[in-house]
Amino acid sequence: MTTAPDITADDFRAGLRSADKFAEHLVGQPLWPHQRDMVTNPARYRMMCAGRQVGKSRALAIEALHTAYTRPGSLTLLISAGETASLRLLEECASLAMGSPMLSGSVLDDHKKQLTLSTGSRIISVPASQKQIRGWPVDLLIIDEAGFVDNEIWRAAEPAIIARPGSRIILSSSPWGGIDHFFRQLWNRGMTAPDERYASFHWPTSLNPNVSADDLAAIQEREPSHYFNREYLAEWTDEAGAFFTTTEIDEATAPYTLLDPMTARSDYRVVGGIDYGMAHDANAVVYLAASGDPDLNANRYGDDPVFWIPAIEQHYRMAYADFIDRLVDHSRHLHVQRFISETNGVGAMPTQILRDRITQQTMAGGRHSMVNAVTTTAARKNAGFSRIKVLLQQGRLVLPQHPDLLRQLHALTYEQMDSGTLKISVPENIGHDDLAMALMQAASVINTNSASAIAWPSTLGGSGDILSTARGTRIPTQPSCSPNESIFWGGKGDKV
Template structure:
């Protein structure tokens, strides 16, 4: 370490000023100089949250030899984006570091330190030792991921530190909100919390913020820009319902190497397809958990469903997406495929039909394509069934940031004749992943939803024996690598 660096080892603010040439706002300095083992940030958008996270990551990596910094995010690709921001700052400062690894997700320094964007996976995180753990978009990081991530800093006693940051998401029992409220009311060496609004930034464009205030629903604006937790009035799904159903199990995506997946070929799934114009084309596949070996005998004849496959592609050509769907069909038995026909979905579904005829000899089974013109009534039925399954602990969700965020953002408005208008408001975000999942749930109603459990089936039991088992609060269990009931 050079003499100039030695003078700023214990002062991240001076490090930012002298090494990174960055001047911090007063509220950022308070975070940087806190000695709390867990620092919880709840901040309005565009107020400097990512900048202070990046600076503290670089400070740890540069001033400590062989330091390990992990970045985990609940938002899709957000960890990689923060790492890209860090890399840019490092290069601008002339520090010696470079990206390594096939996934380009590790920034390595010449002193042996690394900053890594880590997948949101309990199995990937658990058992590691980390000097600084950064959790971004913390409100949509599950309690299970938090438990695994928090343990990574314990082994680094007494130096291990955690930064948990985000905007207000999560119920009072969610780890992010409960720790934020604790650190705000009773700050100590263990937990200290910090909050600021978008207006607090000296760089804020007040006129632009006022425009956003007029354009957004008041609860959305308070949450995103004033960093205030809003009541869940109008939310179709509660945070508790989502948190209780979210598990970090293995599911397949478009990046899964099919010949090597642990999910056997031919497993039956219910598929939902949402076609996008300027947003995402999404395929969601839901299957029945194979636990005939007595894993969930307390459920008697009630099946447990889980998301077996999920993938979305922004602005992908429809024929290319159709080819992706039937590629999945070479591995899974897409027995019922619910394809949205609203808007561009009509011709896209016809393309799906035409291509199926050419691919039948390669597919598992003979998929039945159901054309679905979604309406307030159909969405009320499908999302209503989804909500019931969540409440009954019969639907297990993967730890997929975009899906969870969309489900969390679903709002309802009461219409005539008992129907609801259920959607993510356009000024908040998209609902393509949520809609595809609801269509897949709608396909479940085409079959009897009761199963027979053979508690004496040793052959079936062997597949999950010795695996990590994830357990819901009612005792329902799912193996880390679940199998489908045919």
């Protein structure tokens, strides 16, 4: 990061006038032309549809800091579909502030959820929860990855600016969401008829002056068009070649609360799908559970269980030994019925070590868990992802609003082979597939053949508001897990 130089009186006055001058003179981070166009636009609602590596986080952080510095006592609220993403944006604000002589007195609280400036202004990161959002009198509302945020969250957030003169909203996202989604509708409104209230900005990756046209051309040549157009051209696509459609994924999401697997209560019965990372991928685990609140959907699905994802973890550049330690710790809190651990590539040895550790824990009197070693074949991926697709179409799998997982599911492509079989894969070099593969492993052991694999209610049940997906599937804000172990006694070993 470039440290701001000594600031003159003229620099100071320029920084107070506009966000682009503020970035240049007070923060020491001159903006690129497309960023400058956004931060200087006077519209009350500004929508950015952005590709990869185009600098949206820096632009959002500059806008947040400028508001906080030039409007003493103001409040900026940062929301994202995933809490981790909004915290990363707050950390970007803190990093820029600490590097500026004028802003270095800023304080980030111990929980890294609030940045307080010497002006008395606050920048706060909150999860995408109606209860967390309601009631704030906000001067600047920033929703990052807005395409992944539920319409109901938007309805709870938008009124926050009504009672604050001069308050503004910035919505930023990659192109995600159906035609009825609030981000897509507002972005289209600002593109087709911009005025003093609405302004939209289209930021393909090519706007980044550090990205070469040759590199983009090489990526475009080797990647599926629907993926390149979405991730680099920042365009909504017709999704030709995508295994899961945006509609299937979008209509299955709900803003329920993910668990921390290191502190979760012990009655959460889950299975954990594991994918070991190498090179650019992460070590990942996705936990899958059957809902312990079957009465909510009994009129639609009878005794058939509805599934949800209680917890997700992904760790880049984490040693396998450390990742295994975390999985063992998870099993001391969550009731992990089975870990489904791949043995492909680097996975054989970590799987064996995990199995040995879990066995030792069980023999020492700990909760009984199993580790099933699996080889990820084309047939296994076909069956596992096809099962997920059917569950999504039925409305019996509810996905969290976790942008990384949703993107990876959408990155899956299919190809009809000469033999007539379907090849499902994530093309190389298009990003990560660790979460999608981990979910596939967990879903592969759902028992579809036994009459005993039915929805049983949890003793404690879920809590919080009752949410609903676009398909009408209902789930509590904090769901519970069915205690029926028969639900996940499907596929053994390499069998699906």
